[in-house]
Amino acid sequence: MEKKYNMTLSCPMPKLDFDVITLGHGSGGLLTHKLLETGVFDLLKNDLLDAKHDGAVFEIEGKMAFSTDSYVITPIFFPGGNIGELAVNGTVNDLAMCGALPKYLSLGFIIEEGLPMEEFWEVLVGIKFAAERAGVQIVTGDTKVVDKGKADKIYINTSGVGAVHPKANISVNNIKAGDKIIVSGNIASHGIAIMSKRENLEFESDIESDTAALNHAVKTLLDQFGEGIHLFRDPTRGGVATVLTEIAEQAELGIEINQRDLPITEGVEGACEMLGLDPLYVANEGVFIAIVDAKIEKEFVDLLRQQDVGANACCIGEVVGDHPKKALNNGIIGGRRVLNMLPGEQLPRIC
C-alpha cells in the first residue's frame, strides 16, 4: 500500500530556521505566519485556503451535512497511518455516514510546545495525501500551541461539510424489521494496531490500522441503491457492538447478528484472544455498517466488494421485530448474548 510508507519522500520538508515548534508559533503573530508560510499553505494549497481570511466562502447546493471530530490518538504515528490521515479520514467518513459527499474540511491544530518540526511535517503530509485520496480540500484552519506536557505532541480537530447525495435518505427512522445488516470490511484492526504499538506487542502477522476514506464506496452505493440504503454508521470508538446497540435503541427495533459471519483477519482475531478483547468492541477507522432493504442485500454486497475498502464486505445479520431496543449476537456454537455499549474505556485515546 503506497500510501502508508515514505510519504514524506515525495514532499520533503523545506529548509527552516527552526527545528521545533514553540509557543510563539501559536501566537497568531509573526511566528504563526512563518510556520504557515514555510510550507503548510503550499502543501495544502487550494484557492479557498489561499484567500487566508477568517473563514472560507463557497456554495453548496441543496442539503448539506456538517460534522466534527477531535483526534487525540496516542501514539500519533502507528502501523498503517498517522494522526493526520486519521483526522481527515474520520471526518470524511462521518460526512459519508450522513449520505453526504464530503467537500471541504477545516483543520484545527493544538500542538505541544517542542514538537519536532519533522514530525509536524510528517503529519501534514499525511493530511495532504489523505485529503487527496478522499477528494476533499482543507479550506480553513487554526493553530494553537500549548505548554510542554499539556498535550501529547498534537491534537487535531477536523470539521467538514459536504453535499448530501441527491438519492440519499439516511435515517434511523427508515429502518424496519427484515432489513439486512452489512459490514463493509474486516473489523477491529485499528484498535489492535494501536494497542500493539502502544504496548510494544508483536504478533505473528503485522496488524495495521484500517484508516481509510469510505466516501467513494458510499457514493457508488448511493448512486446505485439510493433509498434502499436506510442507514450508514461507522463503528469507531466502542466498535460494532456499541453502534448496533445505539441503532437498536434509536430505532426501537431488535437487531440480530451472527458471530460466524463477522469478517475478521486471523491475525486480529488471534490478537484479540491473546489480549482478552472482544473484537465487537474494538475500534475501526475504515469500516462502515449499512442497514439496507432485504431486497437489495446481495447486489449491495456484490457492488461493495468491488470497492477498495469493501473487499471483505458481508451480511452479518438483520433487523427484527422481536426484543426491541436490544442487539443480540448468535454465538458460533449456539447461545446468544445481548450486546451493549462499551461499558468502560477499553483503550483510551484510540482516535
Add this chain to the structure above:
Amino acid sequence: MEKKYNMTLSCPMPKLDFDVITLGHGSGGLLTHKLLETGVFDLLKNDLLDAKHDGAVFEIEGKMAFSTDSYVITPIFFPGGNIGELAVNGTVNDLAMCGALPKYLSLGFIIEEGLPMEEFWEVLVGIKFAAERAGVQIVTGDTKVVDKGKADKIYINTSGVGAVHPKANISVNNIKAGDKIIVSGNIASHGIAIMSKRENLEFESDIESDTAALNHAVKTLLDQFGEGIHLFRDPTRGGVATVLTEIAEQAELGIEINQRDLPITEGVEGACEMLGLDPLYVANEGVFIAIVDAKIEKEFVDLLRQQDVGANACCIGEVVGDHPKKALNNGIIGGRRVLNMLPGEQLPRIC
C-alpha cells in the same frame, strides 16, 4: 451585565451519579452516552442536534462561510466569561468577519480526566447562553477525554457555518487608498483581563474580557452599507497591530493610524503601562476592525455606536498609497513607527 454572573442559577446541574469526568466518558460507549444524556443534549437542545447522527443535515442557500477555531485559554474561567462563551463568540465572529450570518456551530471537547462535572456544567451553560445571544445552534459535536495532566481542564474546538449576507462583498482586494479604518470598541480588554487573572494582579478598576458576539452589529451594518464595507477582521491574538500589518501586506497598500484616536479605557491603558505592554498588540475578543469607503465613514460609525458592542467605535486611521505593505502608527506627541506582527508570544494561551 446579566450574562456574566450566575448563569448556572437558571440552569442548575442535574443530579448525577458521578462528580468528575473520567477517561470512560470519552470512550464513545456507555459513559459517553450517559454524560451527554444527563444534560448536555437537553441544555443545547434543537432539532438538528436531536437527530444524534454522525453529523447534522441542513440547507444553506447561496454562498456560505465556514470557519474553525480551537480554544486553549487558561484559566478557563476569567473576568467577563469562560472558555465556553469564548468558543462560541470566537467562531461566530470569524464567520461575521467573512460577511456571513452565523447559523450552526459544531462543538468538539477535549476534556482532561478529573475535570469536576460542575466546572464542565458551567462551561456548557456559558455555551448555551452565548449561542442564544448570537442566535446560533450547536448542531453536532464530539467528546474526547485525555489523561490527567494532558490538557488544562478543557480545550474546545468550535467550527461554524453561516450564509454570506446577500449585500456583503468582503475582500482584501476591495481595499483602496482613502478607505477609512474603523475600530468597533475599546481595545486590549481581553488580554489584560486574562493576564490579571493569571498573575493574580489587582488593578484599581475591574477589567473584564470583552468576549461578545459581533454578528448582530455586522448584519446591521451590512444591511445598511453593503459593498461600502470592504473588509472586516477581528484583532484577536496579536491584537490590532498584527491585523493591520496583515491587511497592509495582503492589500499591498499602506495603512496609517493615529495613536490618539485609539479607543481604550483608562483602566486597561494603565494596566498596559504597568505591565509594559503595547495595547496595540494585546488580544481582543469582542472588537472588529472595518475598512470602509471614506464616503460612508461618519454614517457607519454613527450606526455602529448604536449597537451594543459598538458604543465606543471610532475611526482610527486610513488606507494610503504610500509605504505599501506597511502599517504606521502616528504617535500622540509626533513621531511615527512601523507596526509589525506580534514578534514572539506576548501571552500564551490567550484564547
